[in-house]
Amino acid sequence: MSIKLHYETTENESSASWLVLIHGLFGSLDNLAGIKRHFSQHYNILSIDLPDHGQSQHFESFDLIQTAHEIDAVLKHIGADEYHLLGHSLGGKAAMLCALHYPDKIASLMVADIAPVDYPARHDAIINGLEAVDLATLDNRKDADKQLSEHVSEPGVRQFLLKSLYQNDQQQWQWRFNLAGLTAAYDEIRSWPSVKMQFTRPTLFIKGGKSDYIQTAHQDAIAALFPAARAHVIQGVGHWLHAEKPAAFNAVVENFLKQQSTN
Numbered sequence: 001m002s003i004k005l006h007y008e009t010t011e012n013e014s015s016a017s018w019l020v021l022i023h024g025l026f027g028s029l030d031n032l033a034g035i036k037r038h039f040s041q042h043y044n045i046l047s048i049d050l051p052d053h054g055q056s057q058h059f060e061s062f063d064l065i066q067t068a069h070e071i072d073a074v075l076k077h078i079g080a081d082e083y084h085l086l087g088h089s090l091g092g093k094a095a096m097l098c099a100l101h102y103p104d105k106i107a108s109l110m111v112a113d114i115a116p117v118d119y120p121a122r123h124d125a126i127i128n129g130l131e132a133v134d135l136a137t138l139d140n141r142k143d144a145d146k147q148l149s150e151h152v153s154e155p156g157v158r159q160f161l162l163k164s165l166y167q168n169d170q171q172q173w174q175w176r177f178n179l180a181g182l183t184a185a186y187d188e189i190r191s192w193p194s195v196k197m198q199f200t201r202p203t204l205f206i207k208g209g210k211s212d213y214i215q216t217a218h219q220d221a222i223a224a225l226f227p228a229a230r231a232h233v234i235q236g237v238g239h240w241l242h243a244e245k246p247a248a249f250n251a252v253v254e255n256f257l258k259q260q261s262t263n
Contacts, residue, residue, distance in 0.1 A: 003077050005070050006055035010036060010045040017107070018080045019043040019257075022071070024089030025189060026126070026161055026177055028054035032088065035242060038250045043257075046083070048074060050091060052178035052185075054164075059178075062185035065193055068097035072105075081105065084257060088112040088242060089213070090189060099199040100225065108202040108260045109226070110253060113211050113239050115218035116225055119190040125151050127183050130161065135173045141165060144173070160240070192221075199226050204256045206249070209235035232256075 008029060019039055021032040029047035036045045049056040051067055059066075071094060075083065085106050087095030092114035099109045129151030133144050144165055148158050164176040182189065203226040207214040214231070222229050232252050237244040 003074055004057040004059075005051065005074050006049040007074050007078075008047045009078060010040045010047075012040065012042065012044050016042065016044045017261075018046060018075075018083035020046045020048065020071075020075070020080075020083050020085045020095075022048050022085070022087035022091030022094050023050065023053070024087075024091050025123070025182070026053070026130075026164065027091075028164060028176060030054075030163065031160075032086075032242065034246045035086070035250060035253070038246075039254075043084075044080075046074070046078065046080065050094065052181050054176055058181055060181070062182060062188055064093060064188060064191075065097055065101070067094045068101050071098050072102050075105070082107050084108045084110070084260070086110040086112070086253065087114075089114050089239065093192070096199075096225070097193070097195070099201075099203070100195055100197040103197070103199050103201065106199070106201060108204070108256070109199060110204045110206065110256060112206045112249075113208050113213045113241055115205070115214050115222060116192050117218050117221050118192050119213075121186070121190060123186065123190075126157070126161065127179075127186070129158075130175070130179055131183070135175075138173045156240070160243075195225070197225070200228055202256075202260055203229040204252075205229055205231045206241065206252055207231060207233045208237040208239055208241040208244075209233050210237060211239045211241070213239055 023031040029049050051059050052062050085095045092111040096116055099106050129148045133147045138144055152158050168174050234241050234248050242249040
């Protein structure tokens, strides 16, 4: 089987459950490293780079359902028969589609600050900023930050994006994500495919209290696909809730996982 996604595993005892971590748009598996560190003492951890991100293969076109199939291929490759799945943002969409297509393999699902709905375009400034960075003339990250700041005002968002900026073996600056491919596929990324399946196992949606990614209007769409879903709001954080309040986020995930082990 050809594995097209880059992944890393942190293996514990052979009897330990698997926890799969999937990052969001323009990120990489390193974004969820804090979660991996917290849970690696008691779980086998699988961290995955999404297609067109990190060190995963670049595809001609990003496809949400195909992404779910590629994630399942990795899980078959490492021999994980059942696992807990946690995805943030775009990774949350991928996690939901994995759960819907492969429900018998997933013990529980955790979705961080995203819903199974179409979203309006809200990354135009980020895409414009990334495209405006002149990689060929960069001297350092500070130059990239300055160019990016003309489109992206939030320092935290810029620092998140700049984590994917690196120099290749020829000392040329590059983005680890496939900027051209992701930009071309942005309508697919912000959409939600028409699916008829349901995932009936335990599901938790974790919302940032200051984020508008999960709204009351999304409840029907969530309930139709995930009838066992419940929600937890972490107050005082936005969309990057796991980075803004890592201890609170990890505690929510830990409590949810403990409930599954006692049921």
